Amino acid sequence: MAKSIGILTGGGDCPGLNAVIRAVARRSIDRGYDVVGVREGWRGLVEPLLVPLGLREISGILPRGGTILGTTRTNPYRLDGGAERVLENFKANLDALVAIGGEDTLGVAARLHGEHDLAVVGVPKTIDNDLSATDYTFGFDTAVWICTEAIDRLHTTAESHNRVMVVEVMGRHTGWIAVMSGIAGGADVILIPEQPLPMEEVCAQLEKRHRGGKDFSIVVVSEGYELEGLGEEGEVDEFGHVRLGQRGVGDAIARGIERRTGFETRVTVLGHVQRGGSPTPRDRVLATRYGLKAADLVHQGRFGRMAALHGDSIVDVSLKEATAELKTVPADWYEVARAFFG
Secondary structure: OOOOEEEEEEOOOOOOHHHHHHHHHHHHHHHHOOOEEEEEOHHHHHOOEEEEHHHHOOOOOOOOOOOOOOOOOOHHHHHHOOHHHHHHHHHHHEEEEEEEHHHHHHHHHHHHHHHOOOOOEEEEEEOOOOOOOOOOOOOHHHHHHHHHHOOOOOOOHHHHHOEEEEEEEEEOOOOOOHHHHHHHHHOOOOOOOOOOOOOHHHHHHHHHHHOOOOOOOOEEEOOEEEEEOOHHHOOOOOOEOOOOOOOHHHHHHHHHHHHHOOOOOEEOOHHHHHHHOOOOOHHHHHHHHHHHHHHHHOOOOOOOOEEEEEOOOEEEHHHHHHHOOOOOOOOOHHHHHHOOOO
């Protein structure tokens, strides 16, 4: 009887997920494995929600955004008996599992492997690029491309109306998207969680620019940037993360700039558009390479590992190491951005 390999996608959707699914399935089917899709993230092993993944099911999905398996932010450790049901359903249906996700999804995988020796390998997925132990996560390049295009488009509106445009991008704990898209889009101020700036300094940079003859400015801010007086209130998901709303830090910064400087200011919250649509060629290739590596790790029986990019090489690292801490934007990267402030 052929061994069964399960594939699940957890957390937020991300361009390139289907490319990973396709790569894992293709290589595993070629080796004689049965491939099973686990629907809706970890929920699919709690309930269970399993579907066969054959060549027909994965045909044509390489350029598609989202995930054909669906996704949730289910944390089995927050459900009564959830982890136990995951283990029971895994044992009854699967021989190995490929978990594709970010810090939360892979954190669960690392814990299940460490505590129960679950036969699982990981693939790093997050548009925030905040997973340690890998140079880049797939989905990040697409998000940066979308944000950069939006900033380019907002430049023309800002210049036409002599406005300050505040662009809020994703990045709950780290500012990778803001820094990369801000540099690429020629932003005049970039605000990230790792490098907080007083509002007085932000406004001083904008006033300096306007005194120099420029009548418009672009400010890029990460959604998780902490602004004094802006509390983290609201619902939380099953991993304890606050659900960030539409009237978040970008709105507060825009109002603060207009109040302090008198410059007409507008805010654009890019939101989930950053997650959607077809992945860039770079993300398609990276996701494919990750998927092939994950399939190889399963075939070799090297569980508790995660595919990772080091330089131009796909290697593997321990899930425990990969989820131990977030990868934040280093000071030297932010200095590249600061060189063009004001």
